[in-house]
Amino acid sequence: MAINRNFRTCPTTGLVFHEQADRLIRWNAVAGVVSLLVGGVLALLVTLTRWPAVHLLPADWFYLVLTAHGLDMLVFWIIFFEIAVLYFCGAVLLRCRIAAPRWAWLGFALMVIGAVTNNVAVFRGDSSVMFTSYAPMGAHPAFYLGLILFAVGALIGCFVFLGTLVVARSEGTFHGSLPLVTFGAVTACIIAIFTIASGAIILIPTFLWSIGLVSHIDSLMYRTVWWAFGHSSQQINVAAHVSIWYAIAAIVFGAKALSERVSRTAFLLYICFLQLASAHHLLADPGLTSNWKIFNTSYAMYLAVLASMVHGLTVPGAIEVAQREKGYNRGLFEWLRKAPWGNPVFSGMFISLVGFGFLGGISGVMMGTEQLNLIIHNTIYVPGHFHATVVVGTTLAFMSMTYFLIPVLFRRELMFPGLARWQPYLFGLGMSSFALFMMGAGTLGVPRRHWDITFAGNPLGYEFPGTAYLMMGIMALSGIVAVVGGIAYLLITVGSVFFGKRIGGSEFKALSVREGRASPPAPQPVAAAITGHGSIGIGGFVAPGTFTLALVFLVAFVLYYFVNWKYLSTLWPLS
Amino acid sequence: MSAIQPPAVRVWWKQPLDRVEGTWIAIAFVWCLVMFFMMPYWHVYGKQNLSNEAYRTTPERYQQKTQEIVDRYTVRTETDLKVPVVHPPAGSDVYLIARLWQWWPMLELEEGKTYRLHLASMDWLHGFSLQPENINVEVHPGYEHVVTLTPTRAGTYSIICNEYCGINHHTMASRLYVVKR
Numbered sequence: 110m111a112i113n114r115n116f117r118t119c120p121t122t123g124l125v126f127h128e129q130a131d132r133l134i135r136w137n138a139v140a141g142v143v144s145l146l147v148g149g150v151l152a153l154l155v156t157l158t159r160w161p162a163v164h165l166l167p168a169d170w171f172y173l174v175l176t177a178h179g180l181d182m183l184v185f186w187i188i189f190f191e192i193a194v195l196y197f198c199g200a201v202l203l204r205c206r207i208a209a210p211r212w213a214w215l216g217f218a219l220m221v222i223g224a225v226t227n228n229v230a231v232f233r234g235d236s237s238v239m240f241t242s243y244a245p246m247g248a249h250p251a252f253y254l255g256l257i258l259f260a261v262g263a264l265i266g267c268f269v270f271l272g273t274l275v276v277a278r279s280e281g282t283f284h285g286s287l288p289l290v291t292f293g294a295v296t297a298c299i300i301a302i303f304t305i306a307s308g309a310i311i312l313i314p315t316f317l318w319s320i321g322l323v324s325h326i327d328s329l330m331y332r333t334v335w336w337a338f339g340h341s342s343q344q345i346n347v348a349a350h351v352s353i354w355y356a357i358a359a360i361v362f363g364a365k366a367l368s369e370r371v372s373r374t375a376f377l378l379y380i381c382f383l384q385l386a387s388a389h390h391l392l393a394d395p396g397l398t399s400n401w402k403i404f405n406t407s408y409a410m411y412l413a414v415l416a417s418m419v420h421g422l423t424v425p426g427a428i429e430v431a432q433r434e435k436g437y438n439r440g441l442f443e444w445l446r447k448a449p450w451g452n453p454v455f456s457g458m459f460i461s462l463v464g465f466g467f468l469g470g471i472s473g474v475m476m477g478t479e480q481l482n483l484i485i486h487n488t489i490y491v492p493g494h495f496h497a498t499v500v501v502g503t504t505l506a507f508m509s510m511t512y513f514l515i516p517v518l519f520r521r522e523l524m525f526p527g528l529a530r531w532q533p534y535l536f537g538l539g540m541s542s543f544a545l546f547m548m549g550a551g552t553l554g555v556p557r558r559h560w561d562i563t564f565a566g567n568p569l570g571y572e573f574p575g576t577a578y579l580m581m582g583i584m585a586l587s588g589i590v591a592v593v594g595g596i597a598y599l600l601i602t603v604g605s606v607f608f609g610k611r612i613g614g615s616e617f618k619a620l621s622v623r624e625g626r627a628s629p630p631a632p633q634p635v636a637a638a639i640t641g642h643g644s645i646g647i648g649g650f651v652a653p654g655t656f657t658l659a660l661v662f663l664v665a666f667v668l669y670y671f672v673n674w675k676y677l678s679t680l681w682p683l684s
Numbered sequence: 685m686s687a688i689q690p691p692a693v694r695v696w697w698k699q700p701l702d703r704v705e706g707t708w709i710a711i712a713f714v715w716c717l718v719m720f721f722m723m724p725y726w727h728v729y730g731k732q733n734l735s736n737e738a739y740r741t742t743p744e745r746y747q748q749k750t751q752e753i754v755d756r757y758t759v760r761t762e763t764d765l766k767v768p769v770v771h772p773p774a775g776s777d778v779y780l781i782a783r784l785w786q787w788w789p790m791l792e793l794e795e796g797k798t799y800r801l802h803l804a805s806m807d808w809l810h811g812f813s814l815q816p817e818n819i820n821v822e823v824h825p826g827y828e829h830v831v832t833l834t835p836t837r838a839g840t841y842s843i844i845c846n847e848y849c850g851i852n853h854h855t856m857a858s859r860l861y862v863v864k865r
């Protein structure tokens with residue numbers, strides 16, 4: 110079969126879309142949004158049940174719905190969208206055809222079949238085991254089978270992405286090094302391959318166990334290997350959404366990295382250190398030594414945390430420099446005040462960055478500290494932390510990206526632009542407050558995944574303090590605000606994709622390899638290109654505003670860190 | 685040239701660090717070191733460290749050891765289920781069973797005394813969560829975890845389960861009494 114070499118150029122952005130890549134990105138994004146829709150309905154039900162004053166669902170439904178919410182959101186929504194992001198960063202940014210589109214479709218089909226199989230298993234009612242499915246609690250075999258099929262599909266997607274890079278190189282569609290954003294996507298892809306391998310190592314034996322071919326699964330072994338999969342997959346999300354932050358900074362402001370070297374090294378640190386981090390899920394477990402725990406959870410000395418702190422500076426720093434170069438060079442924060450706060454592509458990305466750092470990042474380090482974990486393990490602080498990372502951070506970043514993709518990829522005008530201006534604020538701030546109050550309740554000991562913290566009718570029940578109930582109530586209200594933000598997002602995206610006004614002027618045309626080759630960049634004197642950023646900034650700092658924000662972050666981090674140690678020191682002595 | 689395009693110059697790695705970046709990396713790195721050293725520091729100077737002592741066990745063996753202390757040190761029973769309340773001698777080994785959906789037996793400890801608390805599950809994973817102290821430990825089947833602890837304040841405490849363990853997970857709660865000597 111002849112290779113499909115049909116391309117179109119987007120008239121507004123100049124991006125080049127290969128026909129198959131275009132279609133694959135759209136379908137993966139749509140599958141992701143459908144999962145988000147299902148997961149979002151379930152989110153509302155879960156939230157209304159955890160609101161003590163409402164307590165909506167009966168216990169069996171609560172645990173079922175919570176299992177499905179975790180899977181549809183964390184696994185299906187996020188990974189479908191991530192595959193779309195990989196194809197975008199590969200084929201579109203490199204102006205290249207996608208490698209092996211038939212394999213890509215096969216991968217997509219497997220993912221869809223896997224996601225449906227898994228959901229059916231959960232909704233049948235005999236697989237309410239939570240997305241972690243800790244053995245020896247068992248689910249229906251279809252539960253594991255669905256996850257395995259989905260993972261194989263995602264793995265194919267990763268290899269299609271890597272293949273696309275090879276094609277781009279050999280057909281010469283770009284010159285020099287990969288763009289930073291694509292480089293970030295490569296790190297996400299490498300982590301994904303490691304992650305899926307760990308997933309196979311744990312899920313395949315568990316599947317065999319569920320059909321009776323393996324007699325015993327050790328619970329500690331299960332948790333150790335499962336988290337090599339479960340935690341690493343979170344680092345895919347981090348690498349992916351950091352890449353999107355850079356992409357949006359580039360798209361909205363024309364920003365480039367402060368220095369390519371620093372940003373790329375930070376991405377490499379993710380690959381080098383984060384597999385170790387999965388150990389921080391095992392800090393409260395028996396049978397592992399403190400040395401092992403300290404080495405692993407500190408990611409061998411917090412070098413992956415360092416990487417995130419670096420990105421947290423360089424992304425807004427890049428925006429600041431771009432803005433200052435445009436003339437917004439007064440004072441510390443003119444660049445930020447004059448940023449396009451009404452553009453959801455930017456506002457969503459910026460809330461994602463701030464929320465991820467302040468709420469998700471700081472709380473993550475607390476839980477991941479060997480001793481501090483004692484006061485946090487399995488409390489509702491934990492979902493508080495990861496709603497700040499994977500919802501405010503990853504999900505909101507992906508949402509802002511879709512506002513950019515609808516006109517350029519789906520070629521439709523955005524519907525409800527007024528609502529779109531507000532959507533990131535509703536969702537981002539609602540979710541931030543939701544996460545914050547979850548953490549507050551967790552600090553008071555409220556457990557996660559718990560149907561009834563009033564222990565109604567139980568003579569031995571525990572009475573949580575009134576503040577805990579108050580926090581759970583505010584949490585639920587904030588969650589509802591976030592759900593409204595989520596509905597707004599679905600309304601805008603689904604509405605635009607199906608009913609938005611079509612944007613023409615960009616038809617697919619066959620392009621030969623020679624025509625697709627990138628023209629070599631205009632020769633530039635090396636010396637000029639590698640010296641800094643001219644005369645912007647204050648006191649030799651090109652991005653003084655960002656630096657100030659970073660220091661505020663650091664102070665919050667340090668204070669909160671030691672407050673937790675102080676709290677720990679009041680506990681009963683343990684050894 | 686922006687971040688979605690290839691870097692403008694091939695030798696991008698020669699671009700010198702900006703002062704903002706260099707300063708921030710140095711500060712962040714020092715902070716990462718501080719956080720790293722806090723953990724070993726607390727092992728030496730802090731009082732709250734989760735024990736590393738654990739043994740493999742089986743439900744039968746663990747049940748039997750627990751039964752022994754229940755037989756010797758039960759002081760009363762509570763609730764309709766007649767859960768034994770065990771008051772073991774100060775400094776001794778205390779056993780607690782986690783099973784679907786109960787903590788067994790109930791413990792009564794003395795303020796200021798140190799105990800070796802053994803934790804194991806008979807079936808699935810459970811979560812030992814002592815409230816309002818807020819001490820949380822994962823309980824595995826097949827592993828006997830020995831935690832040395834010293835209750836410092838008399839009172840009635842609760843042990844709830846905070847690892848999801850099936851449909852009645854939320855009913856799994858018990859007491860722990862700390863009495864003055």
Ligand code: HEM
Nearest residue numbers: 152155156179182183239240492500504557558588591592
């Ligand atoms: C409006 C948005 C959302 C709301 C209001 C919401 C609410 C909740 C609530 C109340 C819980 C239960 C916590 C517990 O009882 O332990 C929960 C769990 C969870 N949520 Fe969300 N959520 C939202 C969006 C998301 C998104 C976008 C993701 C992932 C990308 C996500 C991932 C999870 C996961 C993984 C769990 C844990 C399930 C488990 O413990 O097994 N949520 N969510």
Ligand SMILES: [Cu+2]
Nearest residue numbers: 810845849856
């Ligand atoms: Cu339990």
Ligand SMILES: [Cu+2]
Nearest residue numbers: 845847849853
């Ligand atoms: Cu439980």
